[in-house]
Amino acid sequence: MEPLALTGNYRLAxxxxxxxxxxxxxxxxxxxxRKTFIDQFSMRNSQLFKTLFFSIGIGIMLFYLxxxxxxxxxxxxxxxxxxxxxxxxxxxxxAVFCGQMPSTAVSAIGAGRIYALWVFVGMMMALPFVQLISxxxxxxxxxxxxxxxxxxxxxxxxxxxxxxxxxxIGSIIMSLFFxxxxxxxxxxxxxxxxx
Amino acid sequence: xxxxxxxxxxxxxxTALAFLFMLALYLFDTCIGMSDAYIMISEYCKDxxxxxxxxxxxxxxxxxxxxLGILIGAMIASFAxxxxxxxxxPEDIKEKGVxxxxxLAIVQGIAGGFLVMLGLQISGDSFEGHWCAAMQxxxxxxxxxxxxxxxSVIFMGIYNMVxxxxxxxxxxxxxxxxxxxxxxxxx
Numbered sequence: 001m002e003p004l005a006l007t008g009n010y011r012l013a014x015x016x017x018x019x020x021x022x023x024x025x026x027x028x029x030x031x032x033x034r035k036t037f038i039d040q041f042s043m044r045n046s047q048l049f050k051t052l053f054f055s056i057g058i059g060i061m062l063f064y065l066x067x068x069x070x071x072x073x074x075x076x077x078x079x080x081x082x083x084x085x086x087x088x089x090x091x092x093x094x095a096v097f098c099g100q101m102p103s104t105a106v107s108a109i110g111a112g113r114i115y116a117l118w119v120f121v122g123m124m125m126a127l128p129f130v131q132l133i134s135x136x137x138x139x140x141x142x143x144x145x146x147x148x149x150x151x152x153x154x155x156x157x158x159x160x161x162x163x164x165x166x167x168x169i170g171s172i173i174m175s176l177f178f179x180x181x182x183x184x185x186x187x188x189x190x191x192x193x194x195x
Numbered sequence: 196x197x198x199x200x201x202x203x204x205x206x207x208x209x210t211a212l213a214f215l216f217m218l219a220l221y222l223f224d225t226c227i228g229m230s231d232a233y234i235m236i237s238e239y240c241k242d243x244x245x246x247x248x249x250x251x252x253x254x255x256x257x258x259x260x261x262x263l264g265i266l267i268g269a270m271i272a273s274f275a276x277x278x279x280x281x282x283x284x285p286e287d288i289k290e291k292g293v294x295x296x297x298x299l300a301i302v303q304g305i306a307g308g309f310l311v312m313l314g315l316q317i318s319g320d321s322f323e324g325h326w327c328a329a330m331q332x333x334x335x336x337x338x339x340x341x342x343x344x345x346x347s348v349i350f351m352g353i354y355n356m357v358x359x360x361x362x363x364x365x366x367x368x369x370x371x372x373x374x375x376x377x378x379x380x381x382x
Contacts, residue, residue, distance in 0.1 A: 012256065018218070018219060028203040034287075035285075051208045055208070063217060072217065079333065085342050095343075097310065106269070107269035119307060121304070122307060122309040129309075152335070153333055
């Protein structure tokens with residue numbers, strides 16, 4: 001069996017439906033709201049990190065099963081150690097200011113939060129800037145020394161046992177950990193939010 | 196309909212997202228992300244500005260279709276759940292006057308958005324791309340996610356300290372208990 005790999009108009013139609021489903025999940029799980037990000041970073045509500053790590057845990061197991069059957073293939077964008085470290089750091093600094101990610105900003109605009117449009121504008125302005133620095137900083141970053149045993153995928157680090165299962169369990173434990181250190185208030189529901 | 200209108204727990208949303216990302220890998224044979232759509236729209240804006248004329252529509256391919264889908268999905272879900280609210284300024288920004296609040300919202304939005312996209316471009320993928328790659332045990336994606344989680348908490352602590360020291364006016368960011376009826380909005 002092979003991935004379906006849709007093309008043409010089928011791909012476009014599937015992308016629109018897929019985007020709609022993602023938009024619905026972001027709104028219903030409250031990931032689209034700026035407050036969810038701000039509260040998460042202040043460790044007052046762990047909805048974001050719980051969702052992130054739980055989805056990774058389930059996703060690892062699903063990916064492993066689908067890969068065995070041949071329905072999906074590895075698709076990992078080439079990343080560099082220092083790029084990932086610095087990128088994560090800068091991205092975190094930006095998220096603290098605006099409380100949005102590219103996709104959640106679009107969801108927030110769809111839900112009437114017009115202020116997310118400024119986040120969208122900021123993101124648009126960053127892209128020409130990245131082109132400007134790409135020949136200098138980004139190229140030199142690729143040459144910075146990285147850990148000796150750095151490999152593209154984590155399964156190459158470990159031998160023995162199924163590393164997919166261990167990482168899936170570890171991610172779900174992380175999800176439970178974030179739920180434990182900043183539990184949601186028991187009575188918090190939709191009505192409370194709107195009061 | 197109830198599932199579109201009600202709140203989803205992190206575990207329900209996480210499971211749905213995991214299935215959705217795997218479905219994307221099967222349907223598109225690639226990790227889905229927002230970077231390509233943003234790059235296309237940015238290029239379109241740059242061309243339009245340089246020509247000082249709108250001669251053609253923005254590109255409508257599957258990347259931008261995905262972006263449109265998120266917008267439509269968010270509208271459907273927010274209308275169905277009664278969450279749709281027209282807001283120019285986030286609830287936690289309480290500067291004096293409309294223009295003070297609006298000005299701060301604009302500055303925070305543009306600066307934050309700029310840094311988020313810069314970080315994502317330096318890291319080499321979109322946030323969803325890293326999310327999906329972490330499910331495939333990509334080393335770079337895991338480094339990015341760990342760096343993001345750790346630094347976001349550290350930066351928020353610094354931000355709270357600076358805003359508290361400087362007489363900041365963002366109650367939700369300082370850990371103050373919000374006054375009754377205020378600061379509980381989902382913005």
